[in-house]
Amino acid sequence: MPPIPPGPFAGRTITELAGELRAGRATATTLTEQALGAIAEPDPALNAFVTVDPGAALAAARQADAELAGGTDRGPLHGVPVAVKDLIMVAGMPATMGSRHFAGHVPAADAECVARLRRAGAVIVGKTTTHEFAYGPTGDRSANGPSRNPWDPARMSGGSSGGSAAAVAAGLVPLALGTDTGGSVRIPAALCGVAGFKPAYGAIPVDGVFPLSQSFDHVGVLAGDERDCLLAYRCLTAAGTGEIAGTGEDARPARVAWLDPAGFGPCDPRVTHVVAAAIGPLEELHLPPGVAEDMRETYLTIQSCETAAVHAARLAEAPELFDPEVLERLRAAALLPGWRYVRATSERPRLAEAVRALFDRHDVLALPAVPITAPLLGLRETEVDGEPVGVRAALLALTSPWNVVGLPALTVPAGTVGGLPVGLQLVCRPGQEDLLFEVAARRAGGGVGSRL
Amino acid sequence: MPPIPPGPFAGRTITELAGELRAGRATATTLTEQALGAIAEPDPALNAFVTVDPGAALAAARQADAELAGGTDRGPLHGVPVAVKDLIMVAGMPATMGSRHFAGHVPAADAECVARLRRAGAVIVGKTTTHEFAYGPTGDRSANGPSRNPWDPARMSGGSSGGSAAAVAAGLVPLALGTDTGGSVRIPAALCGVAGFKPAYGAIPVDGVFPLSQSFDHVGVLAGDERDCLLAYRCLTAAGTGEIAGTGEDARPARVAWLDPAGFGPCDPRVTHVVAAAIGPLEELHLPPGVAEDMRETYLTIQSCETAAVHAARLAEAPELFDPEVLERLRAAALLPGWRYVRATSERPRLAEAVRALFDRHDVLALPAVPITAPLLGLRETEVDGEPVGVRAALLALTSPWNVVGLPALTVPAGTVGGLPVGLQLVCRPGQEDLLFEVAARRAGGGVGSRL
Numbered sequence: 001m002p003p004i005p006p007g008p009f010a011g012r013t014i015t016e017l018a019g020e021l022r023a024g025r026a027t028a029t030t031l032t033e034q035a036l037g038a039i040a041e042p043d044p045a046l047n048a049f050v051t052v053d054p055g056a057a058l059a060a061a062r063q064a065d066a067e068l069a070g071g072t073d074r075g076p077l078h079g080v081p082v083a084v085k086d087l088i089m090v091a092g093m094p095a096t097m098g099s100r101h102f103a104g105h106v107p108a109a110d111a112e113c114v115a116r117l118r119r120a121g122a123v124i125v126g127k128t129t130t131h132e133f134a135y136g137p138t139g140d141r142s143a144n145g146p147s148r149n150p151w152d153p154a155r156m157s158g159g160s161s162g163g164s165a166a167a168v169a170a171g172l173v174p175l176a177l178g179t180d181t182g183g184s185v186r187i188p189a190a191l192c193g194v195a196g197f198k199p200a201y202g203a204i205p206v207d208g209v210f211p212l213s214q215s216f217d218h219v220g221v222l223a224g225d226e227r228d229c230l231l232a233y234r235c236l237t238a239a240g241t242g243e244i245a246g247t248g249e250d251a252r253p254a255r256v257a258w259l260d261p262a263g264f265g266p267c268d269p270r271v272t273h274v275v276a277a278a279i280g281p282l283e284e285l286h287l288p289p290g291v292a293e294d295m296r297e298t299y300l301t302i303q304s305c306e307t308a309a310v311h312a313a314r315l316a317e318a319p320e321l322f323d324p325e326v327l328e329r330l331r332a333a334a335l336l337p338g339w340r341y342v343r344a345t346s347e348r349p350r351l352a353e354a355v356r357a358l359f360d361r362h363d364v365l366a367l368p369a370v371p372i373t374a375p376l377l378g379l380r381e382t383e384v385d386g387e388p389v390g391v392r393a394a395l396l397a398l399t400s401p402w403n404v405v406g407l408p409a410l411t412v413p414a415g416t417v418g419g420l421p422v423g424l425q426l427v428c429r430p431g432q433e434d435l436l437f438e439v440a441a442r443r444a445g446g447g448v449g450s451r452l
Numbered sequence: 453m454p455p456i457p458p459g460p461f462a463g464r465t466i467t468e469l470a471g472e473l474r475a476g477r478a479t480a481t482t483l484t485e486q487a488l489g490a491i492a493e494p495d496p497a498l499n500a501f502v503t504v505d506p507g508a509a510l511a512a513a514r515q516a517d518a519e520l521a522g523g524t525d526r527g528p529l530h531g532v533p534v535a536v537k538d539l540i541m542v543a544g545m546p547a548t549m550g551s552r553h554f555a556g557h558v559p560a561a562d563a564e565c566v567a568r569l570r571r572a573g574a575v576i577v578g579k580t581t582t583h584e585f586a587y588g589p590t591g592d593r594s595a596n597g598p599s600r601n602p603w604d605p606a607r608m609s610g611g612s613s614g615g616s617a618a619a620v621a622a623g624l625v626p627l628a629l630g631t632d633t634g635g636s637v638r639i640p641a642a643l644c645g646v647a648g649f650k651p652a653y654g655a656i657p658v659d660g661v662f663p664l665s666q667s668f669d670h671v672g673v674l675a676g677d678e679r680d681c682l683l684a685y686r687c688l689t690a691a692g693t694g695e696i697a698g699t700g701e702d703a704r705p706a707r708v709a710w711l712d713p714a715g716f717g718p719c720d721p722r723v724t725h726v727v728a729a730a731i732g733p734l735e736e737l738h739l740p741p742g743v744a745e746d747m748r749e750t751y752l753t754i755q756s757c758e759t760a761a762v763h764a765a766r767l768a769e770a771p772e773l774f775d776p777e778v779l780e781r782l783r784a785a786a787l788l789p790g791w792r793y794v795r796a797t798s799e800r801p802r803l804a805e806a807v808r809a810l811f812d813r814h815d816v817l818a819l820p821a822v823p824i825t826a827p828l829l830g831l832r833e834t835e836v837d838g839e840p841v842g843v844r845a846a847l848l849a850l851t852s853p854w855n856v857v858g859l860p861a862l863t864v865p866a867g868t869v870g871g872l873p874v875g876l877q878l879v880c881r882p883g884q885e886d887l888l889f890e891v892a893a894r895r896a897g898g899g900v901g902s903r904l
Binding site: 301 | 785788790
């Protein structure tokens with residue numbers, strides 16, 4: 001299918017928008033109107049949004065304009081239109097979690113991350129499509145229908161924060177919130193050609209976010225480039241001061257290693273090539289044997305049991321309200337024995353130690369975000385580098401390990417393969433987030449995605 | 453069956469033994485010889501010991517004597533014979549865990565609690581029978597055969613630290629180590645008419661103790677009376693200085709409440725009567741509705757999953773080596789779904805809060821340790837107060853709640869029902885352990901068990 005034409009925010013950074021707002025060349029109201037107009041236009045094809053609330057958005061925009069006019073400046077997000085994944089509570093706006101179980105559900109209070117966005121002056125324009133209950137990296141099973149990839153609407157956006165990625169990639173908004181339990185920010189960001197950042201575990205509170213798996217749930221951000229992710233992240237961290245822990249006295253450039261993606265399973269060699277070329281020649285590291293398999297097993301076991309616990313009552317009382325594929329997966333998850341959960345939990349310190357050793361001589365690990373480009377909607381089996389693989393397993397292969405160990409991970413556009421975007425993923429230890437963004441800026445063709 | 457005649461340590465407190473040792477009226481060697489001789493005599497009937505190591509015990513006793521003679525005094529346990537549950541590692545002494553899986557297993561290092569006993573000068577005489585892998589409160593399923601109750605060898609000692617309780621009750625040793633995951637110190641202590649103390653979670657390290665359920669495992673002590681438990685406990689806590697956290701400035705007497713045992717399930721009214729009479733009239737508290745059921749469910753779910761995780765490889769590779777009943781229970785435990793484990797884990801803070809509220813106006817809760825007297829060996833179903841109940845469920849009903857919330861709990865002899873002992877259980881918050889022992893000393897007929 002033909003790509004979605006670029007929307008009003010394509011190629012515009014938040015810093016540029018902030019400059020326009022303060023120079024009087026734009027107002028929060030005009031930016032919000034642009035977003036609302038653009039969403040109304042391509043969205044039936046893209047299906048990025050579940051709910052748009054023009055009244056609330058325009059009211060917030062007018063207030064932001066009045067504040068700016070009155071000399072109250074809340075910082076770089078002041079007056080900027082933002083979209084929020086439909087799993088994150090926005091007071092007074094429906095939150096369906098992508099499920100018929102929550103049709104008509106309207107939360108009374110903002111999630112903490114949303115409250116922080118508002119304190120930063122952002123204008124929330126609407127809620128974006130999520131895979132049902134965020135339980136799937138494909139983004140194509142939702143009570144709202146599949147979100148689609150702006151590069152080719154016949155293809156997946158990826159998920160579960162598919163609507164947020166599609167909305168940013170199509171230029172409908174400059175920034176969106178997502179959640180990332182095994183890659184749900186980074187996978188759609190990579191498949192849609194935008195930047196996506198999953199911070200360290202606990203860095204942004206999950207209060208008011210519908211849980212998928214408490215051990216791995218993170219709130220993250222999606223934007224056109226890594227600088228906008230960093231800026232939004234700074235507004236969302238505890239202090240909200242825009243400051244994050246940096247390298248401090250350590251002024252030498254970040255030491256970056258290439259982490260061989262083949263250690264995690266099959267990776268399309270064209271993806272590896274394009275991503276490696278974007279970051280340039282680096283020392284190559286390899287995971288110790290067995291660690292990737294143990295990471296995957298640990299991830300799937302803990303996530304499955306925790307997700308089944310979240311949905312136990314719904315599974316028992318109204319299974320018919322789930323999407324059939326989601327239901328089938330939940331039922332399988334509910335059968336996983338508890339001893340495997342216990343064992344998986346006890347594995348985590350060993351896995352964390354194996355990963356920590358990768359940072360002995362390096363600050364940042366570089367690898368692809370996803371080993372394949374966006375599959376066609378509904379595809380569940382594919383072939384990668386001559387091997388048959390499940391699409392879900394392939395999508396999660398390179399992202400979920402960093403949820404298991406809770407490390408910050410950023411994906412940025414790295415080029416295209418067959419006309420579809422691929423992402424460079426950068427991983428660091430908590431407290432060294434600044435280095436991720438510094439390294440991302442070094443890459444060839446850095447900046448806003450090349451197509452739009 | 454006729455009771456086992458009292459052994460050499462019946463009615464002798466550790467304080468008395470310590471006095472005899474220092475007055476030259478006894479030596480560690482003579483005490484150890486008394487213990488070894490007594491163990492050899494009744495033990496075929498009692499089956500309290502799995503392994504006795506006369507050579508090592510006498511060598512340790514001679515060293516203790518030499519130290520005392522040379523002016524080195526390690527404190528009240530110096531030269532005192534002690535028995536250790538066969539689930540706790542003693543360097544160079546077989547540790548079977550009551551299982552054919554560990555036939556011939558000889559650990560190289562002491563468990564931390566054993567190392568502390570040795571530093572306190574105690575003489576380890578042997579290893580006591582445990583229910584296989586401590587997985588049962590009846591004490592009658594072990595590769596070593598059932599441990600028997602000295603009051604009536606046709607009856608259970610209770611478990612899983614059944615050998616330790618029987619050994620102390622029969623006066624074979626003045627002190628024994630046990631473990632307590634759901635009541636495994638307190639249940640056999642109560643059924644055998646001795647004192648048993650399960651400290652706060654984490655107060656004594658479990659390093660070197662074979663796990664049953666990591667969330668609930670505790671090391672505890674069994675002795676003739678509560679003063680000896682306190683003395684041993686002080687030697688086993690981290691500092692090993694004999695000091696434990698007390699009430700400090702708070703010099704008023706402990707405020708004690710009676711916690712209605714009927715809230716936890718059926719309780720033999722004769723047991724309730726005898727135990728209540730021992731402590732005297734008190735304000736009565738009741739658990740809020742549903743809390744006991746939720747405690748039991750939480751306990752069973754977490755314990756089952758964690759135990760199944762410990763034994764997963766053995767279950768897969770050599771199931772025939774388990775006792776058939778233990779195998780059947782492990783197989784059922786291995787089927788419990790992980791989502792229930794997740795949910796049970798998330799219940800614990802709510803249950804801890806419900807229990808905390810019981811201490812709003814009181815320092816110590818009093819209730820029976822076990823709602824029944826010692827059942828006949830092998831019995832699995834019984835009737836309590838007109839209700840049919842499982843023996844395991846009845847034995848655990850009043851003890852396992854305090855493992856779920858990790859509170860210190862002491863049982864002391866409170867009298868007899870039908871010629872069999874019953875225990876008064878006292879529960880406090882961590883840091884108030886001294887109050888438990890103060891309250892225990894108040895009871896009618898306090899002190900060493902009445903029969904022996």
